[in-house]
Amino acid sequence: MKFDTELVGKIGSMALIDKKSNMLDYTLIARLSSELKPGYIWVTSGAAETGRLDYMKRTGEELSGDPEDVKTDYASQGQSILMSTYRQYVDPKYSIRQVLVEHQHFNDAQKREHLRTMLLRAKEQNAIPIINYNDAISTEESRRFEIQDLKARRKKVVECVDNDETAAQIACLVKAKTLLILTSASGIYKDSKNPDTLIDEISGSTVHEVLDNITECEQYCNGSSRVGANGAKAKLEYIKDAVKNGTKVIIASAKYSINELLSGSAPATRIGVR
Secondary structure, three states, X not given: OOOOXXXXXXXXXXXXXXXXXXXXXXXXXXXHHHHOOOOEEEEEOOHHHHHHHHXXXXXXXXXXXXXXXXXXXXXXXXXXXXHHHHHHHOOOOOEEEEEEEOXXXXXXXXXXXXXXXXHHHHHHOOEEEEEEEOOOOOOHHHHHHHHHHHHHHOOOOOOOOOHHHHHHHHHHHOOEEEEEXXXXXXXXXXXXXXXXXXXXXXXXXXXXXXXXXXXXXXXXXXXXXXXXXXXXXXXXXXXXXXXXXXXXXXXXXXXXXXXXXXXXXXXXXXXXXX
């Protein structure tokens, strides 16, 4: 099978934060950034949480008011910090390109194609796209009404409720060989409280068999790492479209390097046709 992109990677908000210092984990970001290269597309969460921590650091307090306004203000403050941090550690011979997406970019054929060709051009131009959902502009209320309208007119709608879905849809868009989802856990567990129950492989001899096995594993997934997150079950649901396209999926801890995870030398849940 021919793939147009080597890797789409995604890192979650909580994996980016050093809980002890309550700030971005610069060591982790430096390590991951140093591995990024043309042919990779990186989806990063963390703008709102980064903005919140930065605002608290500068003022000693959190913002108050309407939750949507607060999220917007935090995201707009954190987005510039995230991008400057990636730029600091990505190999200087490579360009990086910020790409802010919303659900419209996946549900409108013309916008979808524009996004696809822009992402594919980046490799030939020695550039690495770094993508985030545009939380600074898109409000939950407006998104909900727009999604409802789309659902009334079509069967399948991309909602982009979080960056796991965004990353999976990007992987479909650019026909990625591998979709790497980095979290604060080492993958999918039968019992999230027992690290010995890591499911290291969800596979099958056909796509349909893999999809059935993914659905079976969803029964083990409960809860999420933070308010607003959708948890492991949602991750498994989102990746199904990518698996249908032949993409191999790896769900793993961000404490391991990209190269370790791609080579199979680090623990993870690996998903795809055998």
